[in-house]
Amino acid sequence: MASINSPMDVYKLLNGSNCRECGEKTCLAFSVAVFKNKRTLDRCPHLSAEVVTTYSGTERPNTVDEYMTEAVEELKRQIPGIDLGQAAERLGARHNGKKLTIKVLGKIFSVDADGNLSSDIHINPWLVVPVLNYILHGAGKPVSGQWVTFRELNGGMERYSHYQQRCERPLKQLADTYTDLFRDMLDIFNGRKVDNYIDSDVSVVLHPLPLLPIMICYWEPEDGLESSLHIYYDKTADENLDIESVYTLTAGMMLMFEKLALRHGFKES
Ligand code: SF4
Numbered sequence: 001m002a003s004i005n006s007p008m009d010v011y012k013l014l015n016g017s018n019c020r021e022c023g024e025k026t027c028l029a030f031s032v033a034v035f036k037n038k039r040t041l042d043r044c045p046h047l048s049a050e051v052v053t054t055y056s057g058t059e060r061p062n063t064v065d066e067y068m069t070e071a072v073e074e075l076k077r078q079i080p081g082i083d084l085g086q087a088a089e090r091l092g093a094r095h096n097g098k099k100l101t102i103k104v105l106g107k108i109f110s111v112d113a114d115g116n117l118s119s120d121i122h123i124n125p126w127l128v129v130p131v132l133n134y135i136l137h138g139a140g141k142p143v144s145g146q147w148v149t150f151r152e153l154n155g156g157m158e159r160y161s162h163y164q165q166r167c168e169r170p171l172k173q174l175a176d177t178y179t180d181l182f183r184d185m186l187d188i189f190n191g192r193k194v195d196n197y198i199d200s201d202v203s204v205v206l207h208p209l210p211l212l213p214i215m216i217c218y219w220e221p222e223d224g225l226e227s228s229l230h231i232y233y234d235k236t237a238d239e240n241l242d243i244e245s246v247y248t249l250t251a252g253m254m255l256m257f258e259k260l261a262l263r264h265g266f267k268e269s
Contacts, residue, residue, distance in 0.1 A: 007031040016165045018173050068125030075132035076115035090140030092210030106190025126252030130245035139239045147232035155243035167250040172229035178261040211240045
């Protein structure tokens with residue numbers, strides 16, 4: 001039987017156009033609203049009656065928060081099984097004998113030997129899951145300085161269409177409509193402007209994890225051509241983090257940017 005176990009399951013049914021006809025600003029926001037039972041699938045006029053019937057009223061074992069919280073709890077339970085001192089040395093983190101401290105988008109994030117977490121900002125569970133996976137399983141490969149697309153990472157090709165829908169496309173939409181996006185990346189998330197990569201108009205490097213830099217490049221619309229946005233990863237990203245976590249990390253950053261934009265108010269297109 002068709003089931004919806006996460007907002008992603010809703011998102012996969014949508015066309016990703018962010019047309020707003022459902023009353024939400026993006027397909028992603030609609031997916032979360034449906035998952036939380038705040039909207040019903042039939043509010044999206046682009047879904048066929050068959051899809052609406054198939055997926056409406058299906059069992060939802062968890063809310064999105066419960067779903068992600070469960071994943072975080074499971075990973076926290078694994079922390080006592082590792083040597084945090086060794087992990088810190090491997091991963092570009094610090095260890096003071098009690099806690100491992102790591103910088104996530106320039107913000108302090110700590111975990112102690114019992115798996116207790118602390119941070120100087122609210123980090124959503126979509127980010128906490130990959131951060132814990134990085135601490136538990138990251139290989140600690142030095143950054144190579146070579147940029148590749150998500151598709152070029154091991155396992156990226158298979159996930160690419162979902163990745164595009166979930167990460168690159170909504171981030172491009174956000175960059176098109178929220179003019180302060182890149183300034184926020186620099187001011188709030190410790191981003192660094194770099195030379196314009198492949199003739200992009202903006203190139204910003206962020207460090208969601210010490211050994212996992214991400215570069216976001218944006219090309220403004222020009223001469224009738226649409227804008228475009230691409231996200232690049234260091235070639236070693238799939239060794240320092242499993243591909244599913246790279247995907248979750250990027251989706252978590254997207255949620256963070258979207259939340260910030262909503263708080264500051266979108267510039268209507
Ligand atoms: S969920 Fe449907 S109606 Fe809402 S923005 Fe996406 S495509 Fe448009």
